[in-house]
Amino acid sequence: SSELTQDPAVSVALGQTVRITCQGDSLRSYYASWYRQKPGQAPVLIVYAENNRPSGIPDRLSGSRSGNTASLTITGAQAEDEADYYCNSRDSSGNHLVFGGGTKLTV
Amino acid sequence: QLQLQESGPGLVKPSDTLSLTCTVSGGTISSGSYYWGWIRQPPGKGLEWIGSIYYNGNTYYSPSLKSRVTTSVDTSKNQFSLKLSSVTAADTAVYYCARHCSGGSCYSAFDYWGQGTLVTVSS
Numbered sequence: 001s002s003e004l005t006q007d008p009a010v011s012v013a014l015g016q017t018v019r020i021t022c023q024g025d026s027l028r029s030y031y032a033s034w035y036r037q038k039p040g041q042a043p044v045l046i047v048y049a050e051n052n053r054p055s056g057i058p059d060r061l062s063g064s065r066s067g068n069t070a071s072l073t074i075t076g077a078q079a080e081d082e083a084d085y086y087c088n089s090r091d092s093s094g095n096h097l098v099f100g101g102g103t104k105l106t107v
Numbered sequence: 108q109l110q111l112q113e114s115g116p117g118l119v120k121p122s123d124t125l126s127l128t129c130t131v132s133g134g135t136i137s138s139g140s141y142y143w144g145w146i147r148q149p150p151g152k153g154l155e156w157i158g159s160i161y162y163n164g165n166t167y168y169s170p171s172l173k174s175r176v177t178t179s180v181d182t183s184k185n186q187f188s189l190k191l192s193s194v195t196a197a198d199t200a201v202y203y204c205a206r207h208c209s210g211g212s213c214y215s216a217f218d219y220w221g222q223g224t225l226v227t228v229s230s
Contacts, residue, residue, distance in 0.1 A: 030214075030215070031212050033215045035154075042220040042222055043203075045216055049212035049216065050212075052213075090214060095167050096167055096169060097207075097215055098156060099155060099156060101153045
């Protein structure tokens with residue numbers, strides 16, 4: 001079982017804002033990273049170190065953290081945002097990595 | 108532009124050892140700033156971290172797979188490899204290689220990924 005918990009599915013209307021969450025005790029100590037994965041493709045890093053975006057990722061995607069919960073917020077959802085989203089972080093040991101179970105976002 | 112490419116057999120028999128190699132191009136695997144990792148994804152399921160290796164051979168493995176996993180690095184070929192022993196049908200998955208920071212706030216961030224390779228365990 002995953003040490004990071006995500007809702008299996010979330011939906012959002014076109015142009016609206018949606019928050020995808022990731023819960024886990026290790027998130028009190030370590031930052032989460034977020035990935036977007038579309039069918040048949042490798043995951044793409046979209047947010048890391050809580051709220052940093054790699055080059056080319058639009059600023060309508062943002063990350064945050066509160067307590068044991070990391071969140072990915074998508075502002076002004078577009079059809080292209082429909083995908084699976086995964087969080088990951090260190091586990092409680094600090095050296096190992098763990099992924100959340102993933103959230104399927106429907107726009 | 109950094110590129111990673113997995114290679115290896117697409118079909119492995121139960122109880123055999125799965126062996127994959129990741130070739131890195133456009134950058135050096137000997138950079139002290141990064142770990143090189145393996146992640147897998149069973150069909151229709153989520154991502155699972157398998158393990159990561161540093162250029163000097165330092166490794167971290169998922170506790171759930173540790174007893175069956177071995178990774179190695181060949182800096183002369185700019186490659187790193189994965190071996191998973193005693194495979195079963197449950198090990199059928201797309202296997203990805205990827206890079207992440209060696210420490211600090213970006214440690215968990217896999218920023219470059221290979222395209223993935225499907226490995227099926229079947230007799």
